[in-house]
Amino acid sequence: MSKKISRRKFLKLAAGAGVAAAASGILPWKFAMREAWAQYGVDSPHLQKFIQPLRSVGGLAGVFNPALQEAIPLAGSDGIRVWGTTNAQHYTIDINSFSDLLHPGPAGSAVWGPTPLLGYNPAGNATQRHLGGVIVASKNAPTQITFRNNLPSSSIIPVDTTIPGANQAQNRTAVHLHGGLVPWISDGGPHTWWTPDGTHGLSFLNNQVLNPGAALNEAEYYYPNDQSARLVWYHDHAWGITRTNAYAGVASGYVIAGGPEESFVVGQGVPGPADPNTFYLVFQDKIFNPDGSLFYASVYDFALFGPAGVPSFGQTLISPPPTTSCVPEFFGDTILVNGTVYPYMEVEQGVYRFRMLNACNARFLNPRLVYAKSNVIGSVNSTEPSPNAVATSFLQIGTEGGFLPAPVLLSTKANGPHLLMAPAERADLVVDFSAVPAGSVLILYVDAPAPFPGGGAVFDHYPQNPKTPTSIPGFGPNTRTLLQVRVKAASATRVKPPVTLTLPPLYPAPLVAQTAGVPIVPVINRTAGTATAGGVDGVFRSLTLNEGFDEYGRLAQYVGTDVQFPGTTPGFFGRRYDDIPTENITAGSIEIWEIANLTADTHPLHFHLVNVQVLARQPFHAKSYAGIPKLMNQPLPPDPNELGWKETVRMNPGEVIWVIAKYDLPTVPFTVPPSPRTGGNEYVWHCHILEHEEHDMMRPVVVT
Numbered sequence: 001m002s003k004k005i006s007r008r009k010f011l012k013l014a015a016g017a018g019v020a021a022a023a024s025g026i027l028p029w030k031f032a033m034r035e036a037w038a039q040y041g042v043d044s045p046h047l048q049k050f051i052q053p054l055r056s057v058g059g060l061a062g063v064f065n066p067a068l069q070e071a072i073p074l075a076g077s078d079g080i081r082v083w084g085t086t087n088a089q090h091y092t093i094d095i096n097s098f099s100d101l102l103h104p105g106p107a108g109s110a111v112w113g114p115t116p117l118l119g120y121n122p123a124g125n126a127t128q129r130h131l132g133g134v135i136v137a138s139k140n141a142p143t144q145i146t147f148r149n150n151l152p153s154s155s156i157i158p159v160d161t162t163i164p165g166a167n168q169a170q171n172r173t174a175v176h177l178h179g180g181l182v183p184w185i186s187d188g189g190p191h192t193w194w195t196p197d198g199t200h201g202l203s204f205l206n207n208q209v210l211n212p213g214a215a216l217n218e219a220e221y222y223y224p225n226d227q228s229a230r231l232v233w234y235h236d237h238a239w240g241i242t243r244t245n246a247y248a249g250v251a252s253g254y255v256i257a258g259g260p261e262e263s264f265v266v267g268q269g270v271p272g273p274a275d276p277n278t279f280y281l282v283f284q285d286k287i288f289n290p291d292g293s294l295f296y297a298s299v300y301d302f303a304l305f306g307p308a309g310v311p312s313f314g315q316t317l318i319s320p321p322p323t324t325s326c327v328p329e330f331f332g333d334t335i336l337v338n339g340t341v342y343p344y345m346e347v348e349q350g351v352y353r354f355r356m357l358n359a360c361n362a363r364f365l366n367p368r369l370v371y372a373k374s375n376v377i378g379s380v381n382s383t384e385p386s387p388n389a390v391a392t393s394f395l396q397i398g399t400e401g402g403f404l405p406a407p408v409l410l411s412t413k414a415n416g417p418h419l420l421m422a423p424a425e426r427a428d429l430v431v432d433f434s435a436v437p438a439g440s441v442l443i444l445y446v447d448a449p450a451p452f453p454g455g456g457a458v459f460d461h462y463p464q465n466p467k468t469p470t471s472i473p474g475f476g477p478n479t480r481t482l483l484q485v486r487v488k489a490a491s492a493t494r495v496k497p498p499v500t501l502t503l504p505p506l507y508p509a510p511l512v513a514q515t516a517g518v519p520i521v522p523v524i525n526r527t528a529g530t531a532t533a534g535g536v537d538g539v540f541r542s543l544t545l546n547e548g549f550d551e552y553g554r555l556a557q558y559v560g561t562d563v564q565f566p567g568t569t570p571g572f573f574g575r576r577y578d579d580i581p582t583e584n585i586t587a588g589s590i591e592i593w594e595i596a597n598l599t600a601d602t603h604p605l606h607f608h609l610v611n612v613q614v615l616a617r618q619p620f621h622a623k624s625y626a627g628i629p630k631l632m633n634q635p636l637p638p639d640p641n642e643l644g645w646k647e648t649v650r651m652n653p654g655e656v657i658w659v660i661a662k663y664d665l666p667t668v669p670f671t672v673p674p675s676p677r678t679g680g681n682e683y684v685w686h687c688h689i690l691e692h693e694e695h696d697m698m699r700p701v702v703v704t
């Protein structure tokens with residue numbers, strides 16, 4: 001079978017043979033992109049690269065640009081909320097429409113202006129900035145927040161009302177603390193949305209418990225912060241409009257700081273969370289219209305994605321699709337860092353800490369630092385990379401689950417090993433510039449395929465790519481050059497790099513003892529529904545990731561079980577988000593999940609409430625999958641930088657992955673009522689490719 005076959009055609013052939021989305025004995029491949037020069041018919045204008053400084057985060061990493069009017073603003077506490085003997089620092093944060101100048105614009109443009117956005121803003125902050133409202137919380141010191149919804153009635157991004165849940169008010173929002181161990185009423189699940197006039201989703205109990213006197217546009221949230229030191233983030237999670245709200249800007253950072261494990265690391269010379277040598281780097285890809293406003297794809301092009309497929313849930317095919325439609329994934333042609341288009345930063349020869357967040361809708365990133373073609377700042381060659389000239393390595397010390405068990409050295413040479421970050425993954429890195437010659441110009445460079453891992457050249461914007469002819473040296477569109485780093489000579493007071501670095505014990509203690517390079521394949525009793533991994537017993541669940549078609553024949557993704565849903569296409573195991581819950585879990589139980597990826601994508605699956613340990617992966621015979629995977633070859637261990645705790649996990653095509661978690665509920669000083677929808681503590685797990693999540697790759701998790 002030719003690799004030029006479209007994914008659409010392949011899925012249809014596979015469905016006809018009673019299989020899902022994989023070729024016999026090999027990994028499934030991504031559909032081949034049509035050789036169009038642009039998928040969406042819109043390219044960002046030629047924005048000059050590296051002419052504006054990187055925005056700091058509230059001055060936390062402000063060695064270079066500390067002025068608050070240019071920084072991403074921090075939120076400041078406005079009081080205390082008392083719960084018996086427990087005090088919570090209180091914040092008030094508005095959710096507004098606003099405009100922000102993210103780039104000066106093309107030279108001579110008469111129409112370019114500030115970009116209209118939606119986003120968070122600390123109450124009382126006069127100048128709202130993209131990604132504003134960053135919160136620095138202390139470990140074990142609770143936070144309580146009043147969010148005020150001031151969004152306009154119509155979104156600034158086109159809304160497809162045929163997406164599940166999207167046929168309601170466009171100014172709905174729900175705030176999810178991504179990576180937070182929080183009570184379900186504060187988790188910001190899809191059905192906990194509310195609007196400025198007080199209309200709310202079926203699961204919205206925030207104010208009833210936490211602030212019965214709240215105004216109509218307010219929602220109250222409580223975060224215990226009983227977790228290890230880590231970078232988390234908060235973003236919109238309203239049912240049906242998460243992807244558009246997040247793309248429009250409704251997201252910000254949240255740092256849990258302090259605790260003995262962080263002190264352990266800082267004592268060895270690693271910059272602390274508020275040290276001026278710690279830089280927070282948030283990546284997002286966008287497309288800009290000529291006037292500076294955001295473009296988001298809203299036309300489903302069957303000429304590009306292939307003919308309409310047979311609806312997977314047995315529906316009657318509706319034709320044509322809606323005028324404003326979802327797309328399978330969205331990839332921008334311009335990558336922002338801290339809300340700045342192609343910024344630059346300055347460092348000295350010494351040790352820094354980079355805390356990275358991939359906040360793209362769908363784009364994977366594999367960042368590494370390479371030398372520019374020239375050290376003459378302002379020259380075109382100083383903006384272009386030498387991809388094979390790696391300047392310095394990354395020492396990864398943490399992920400979104402906190403610190404790793406041991407540091408992992410990355411980017412030591414051009415062909416790897418490299419850092420790979422799926423959407424929503426974070427990386428905590430020690431970066432040593434001591435051996436980089438003063439005066440050097442470096443480029444933070446990425447070239448991961450989009451979609452991942454199959455990739456299409458039309459989404460890889462750089463000057464040498466004939467499929468992206470609008471990309472020219474020194475300017476965007478460009479998705480390979482994120483940030484220019486200018487290296488200065490070390491000052492006399494520079495901290496010397498740590499000779500060796502050890503990391504603290506995992507918090508909490510791991511469920512299973514792991515050794516780097518050694519896979520742990522569970523021993524499974526499918527009849528009893530139990531499994532044992534590394535001597536630890538747990539409830540066993542067999543789950544699937546699926547690709548199919550909705551009622552309009554559009555490509556869609558689904559989470560499912562190992563049992564086919566009645567009336568679905570043969571070989572299709574997916575379920576919709578609002579179907580009856582299947583992941584019903586007893587609080588405090590240990591669960592071992594086997595997840596078979598029947599699709600052509602790597603999916604970053606995000607677990608609400610819990611962190612998991614990745615045990616092993618193994619290829620399987622996807623073509624013959626009928627509920628029990630036929631494993632092939634040898635099991636694969638987690639990557640060294642996947643050891644310890646994770647809450648966003650990459651699940652590769654043609655592989656089974658095994659994870660283990662303990663479903664403890666957080667301890668809070670008030671009574672948490674059950675969900676009126678599910679009768680338990682209502683959480684979800686879902687793909688964090690946002691176009692997948694909402695169409696319809698998300699399932700409820702009900703903990704009782």
